[in-house]
Amino acid sequence: MKSLIRGALLIIIAAAVLMIVNAQLAKSGAQAGGNTLTVYNWGEYIDPDLIKQFEKETGINVIYETFDSNEGMMGKIEQGGTSYDITVPSEYMVEMMRKKDLLIPLDYSKIPNMKNIDPYFEDLPFDPKNKYSIPYFWGTLGIAYNPSLLEGQTFESWDDVWDPSLKQEVVLVDSAREVIGMGLNSLGYSLNSTDPRELREATDKLKTLSPNIKAVIGDEVTQMMMNNEAAVSLIWSGQAADMMSENEDITYVVPEEGSNLWFDNIVIPRTVKNIDGAYKFIDFMLRPEVAAQNADYVGYSTPNLKALDFMDPEVTSDERYYPDEEARGHLEVYKDLGLEMLGFYNELFLEFKMDMK
Template sequence: MKRLLPLIAAASLLASCGEKKPELHLYTWDDYLNPDLITKFEEEYNCRLVVDIFDSNEAMLAKLKAGATGYDVLVPTSYMVKVLAREGMIVELDKSKLPNLQHVDPDYLTSLAFDKEMKWSVPYMLAPTGIAYVSDRVENIEPTWRVFERADLKGRMTLLNDSRETLGAALKTLGFSINTLDPAQIGQAKDLVISWKKNLAKFESDQYDSGLASAEFFVSQAYAGDAFQAQEDNEKIEFILPAEGTSVACDDLVISKNAPNPELAYAFINFLTEPANAAANMEYIYYLAPNKSAYELVSQEFREIDSLFLDAETMKKCEVIDDLGENNKLYHDAWDLVRAAQ
């Protein structure tokens, strides 16, 4: 019997070493979570966080509709939350499992949020879309979307690979709403983007920030947070908001209907909404979390970023991209023509 004890102990040790930790599968945008928070969450919940990346809301939706499964938490933009809810792809939230919702900024919920009661989603990060440029490579830049008409910058500019953002920029340039349902206005915006396309290096949503940092690209339509992250690697990068106006988008946290680990999903959303974690996340990714308790925890330098803390006058020129239901096809069809144009 004594000779069996070491064998039993060894077998027990091997079993414990092979014990698999629970996994949380997150489907989100690139560079959109402070790595220190990943480590902290994994340690606190004795789990593993697995991150998969998408580059547009439409790409995310297409993948889910094609049958992709296994995701616990998704991070769509607010207008796409409405689509996912309508399609039955996400669950109605149990707020009793999310005590940190008390920290969400009520002003944001009242003024900008679509899901004002947080029935389906919890706001994650908020920022406008604008123009990022490398200041020592671009002369006489003006705060206008028409910068993409500049032939002297041909091959050094990018627009987002996102139908609503890019057509939205053209619509604002033409004086129209980014949520217009007028086919003629959408057609004019499509033609304008096609005219810009000849000056582009590419449509790009994932890696344009690294391209700006290396000066491969000189000008990019950019999410504010991406531009500020790129500044960490290249201090010559500047970010401006076009005078014609732009979109302000909030990305939200939702739980997939087929989440393999829903309880861990609730824990993750609550973890990110804890004020100290929200503040640490903001300082790292340079987006604004609509979390009133976290505002006082970020640095003064962060609070002075005008492109995140927008004033009332700027907000008048901004719009939130909305889900247009069956009319989304107007934009999808226009975007297909943009991408096919030579």
């Protein structure tokens, strides 16, 4: 009798352990896929209300993580420690990631709202036929400045930033391609130059800008400009829009020599676990009214042509943020220059920053 009781107890215990294991596996599966979607995006790059709306509509729980550089993002995707279902690289990084086989080809039968994207932003060199990526936001790099803090200076040319009257008035974003690119553009060279002579000339010219530079910083650029702590900044168009919404004295311009035309893009990385959820999320974000709300919140330009009908015409007709095709002809998209050349850019940028000290 005791052996029967002991056997029954063992069966009950084994069943309980099996139930616990199954529950843990189910929980793990939900975290890695199923009713969970893990999105890896830039900070403050989506309206949180839209995430809540998506969750309510689909029953999918969104885990939202952020990164502050393309390179940092790609590093985590390569490591594969987290099952990211969606991420948002810039154009040159899409090119790098597809070369490294870190992205899956898109099934457009599951993305009917792709029809809302402006054809101008499709089939670009970094991703022919949009095999791996969908445009999310786009914009320019230029100069934000506050005329009320200046003595009549304007910024039709990059060379205007070198004006001696701007001593300790200029802040730059802490980014190698943008700052070295400013030097290249000011000399009439390509933003994608790989010519060591041109890059050396651009760096040497940037060093002569040192007396005018107040700081080389990250997101703090926006706050400094809004608080009138600096008069001029090298900045992206969306951050300039944030500045202008808080400080009506600030304006924004893209210099006549040209500048960077950039694109951030939605992709599905190889780490995906919830691929059905990823497609639902992409198609949701491409709805015109959703894309319009997101653009209003983020402040950058949307490539969603149908979304423009839901937005303030004063915004969409402002050529500082929605330049026409002729104006875009003076702009240049970053290319993947390869790790070795990117390292060279970073070395020159560090040299420039060290020279300021």
